[in-house]
Amino acid sequence: MAIQTADSVFKVSYDARRTELTSLGREAELRLAMPWLAGAFAEHLGGPAGMVLRRGPFMVAEHGDQMTGAAIVPASDGLEAAAEGIYRELLATCGEFHLHRIWNYVPRINDMQAGLERYQQFNIGRWVAFEERYGRDLRAFLPAASAVGIKGDHLALMFSAGKRRPLFFENPSQVPAYHYPPDYGPRPPGFARGVVIEEADARTVFLSGTASIEGHRSVGEGDWDLQFRTTLHNIETMLGRMGVPEALHGDAWRRGDVLDGGFKCYLRHPESLCVMQEFFFEHTGLDESRVSFVQADICRRELDLEIEAAIRAPLPRA
Numbered sequence: 107m108a109i110q111t112a113d114s115v116f117k118v119s120y121d122a123r124r125t126e127l128t129s130l131g132r133e134a135e136l137r138l139a140m141p142w143l144a145g146a147f148a149e150h151l152g153g154p155a156g157m158v159l160r161r162g163p164f165m166v167a168e169h170g171d172q173m174t175g176a177a178i179v180p181a182s183d184g185l186e187a188a189a190e191g192i193y194r195e196l197l198a199t200c201g202e203f204h205l206h207r208i209w210n211y212v213p214r215i216n217d218m219q220a221g222l223e224r225y226q227q228f229n230i231g232r233w234v235a236f237e238e239r240y241g242r243d244l245r246a247f248l249p250a251a252s253a254v255g256i257k258g259d260h261l262a263l264m265f266s267a268g269k270r271r272p273l274f275f276e277n278p279s280q281v282p283a284y285h286y287p288p289d290y291g292p293r294p295p296g297f298a299r300g301v302v303i304e305e306a307d308a309r310t311v312f313l314s315g316t317a318s319i320e321g322h323r324s325v326g327e328g329d330w331d332l333q334f335r336t337t338l339h340n341i342e343t344m345l346g347r348m349g350v351p352e353a354l355h356g357d358a359w360r361r362g363d364v365l366d367g368g369f370k371c372y373l374r375h376p377e378s379l380c381v382m383q384e385f386f387f388e389h390t391g392l393d394e395s396r397v398s399f400v401q402a403d404i405c406r407r408e409l410d411l412e413i414e415a416a417i418r419a420p421l422p423r424a
């Protein structure tokens with residue numbers, strides 16, 4: 107879970123000159139070449155654990171029912187092969203664990219290469235690896251995810267998996283990404299809109315990267331206000347369906363109705379930071395302590411904003 111705890115094993119940090127994955131005994135750090143803009147919410151995955159181990163290209167830590175890991179691979183050319191290769195390794199590394207959440211960081215995500223956008227190449231490779239592992243039913247195994255741009259030329263992946271099969275959620279006002287029509291690429295993006303993992307003492311809620319998309323169409327090109335409102339509406343729908351509508355209300359966090367976690371906003375244009383902060387804080391009553399902002403390209407050229415959430419919430423009352 108992407109939750110702040112002192113004894114966490116995997117740390118994600120931003121503002122690195124180049125993307126690096128480092129490990130020192132019981133700790134690993136994924137340093138991302140992604141500009142940090144604002145906010146205090148930081149990701150720490152995992153829990154008190156044994157050692158961080160190397161498995162193929164992955165650094166992995168297991169802690170009870172949970173597994174956390176990350177890998178970086180060079181990806182200047184042929185993103186399709188790079189994605190297929192790293193996803194094949196990932197699915198092998200997970201073994202019997204269920205994938206819950208994957209963060210994908212894709213260099214030059216919107217560039218065209220060999221006649222195809224690099225994000226579309228990435229989607230082909232990811233899909234092929236899931237199909238190889240799960241066959242025709244692959245859609246039933248796709249985790250929550252985000253896929254955004256990163257500087258440099260390393261493809262980076264971070265994941266959270268567990269022994270529990272998650273509950274999967276879709277947004278009825280959006281076409282499931284894994285059913286997007288071929289206009290968006292030869293193979294669809296392989297992710298679920300959200301997952302919930304019910305543990306003994308709490309629930310972990312992963313909301314995938316959420317953008318201004320209705321049906322399968324982007325909404326509000328060039329209009330930050332409309333993109334924000336459409337995105338927020340999608341988030342409200344999803345958090346409602348996942349049983350944590352209160353997570354969008356600052357008051358609920360202050361009352362302790364939400365245990366931990368927060369939101370992360372990817373902004374294509376750093377100069378949109380002030381207006382996006384104002385939109386978010388005004389509409390939700392949340393503040394910098396639970397909402398962070400980074401600069402990243404979004405996987406659709408016309409979109410300027412994507413927002414994700416990782417939330418730990420109490421079990422529903424019986």
Ligand code: 3EB
Pocket residue numbers: 210251252253283295296297314315316317319405406
């Ligand atoms: C979308 O809804 C916007 O390719 O893993 C959001 C979350 C998006 C995850 C992915 C893409 C991904 O299609 C983009």
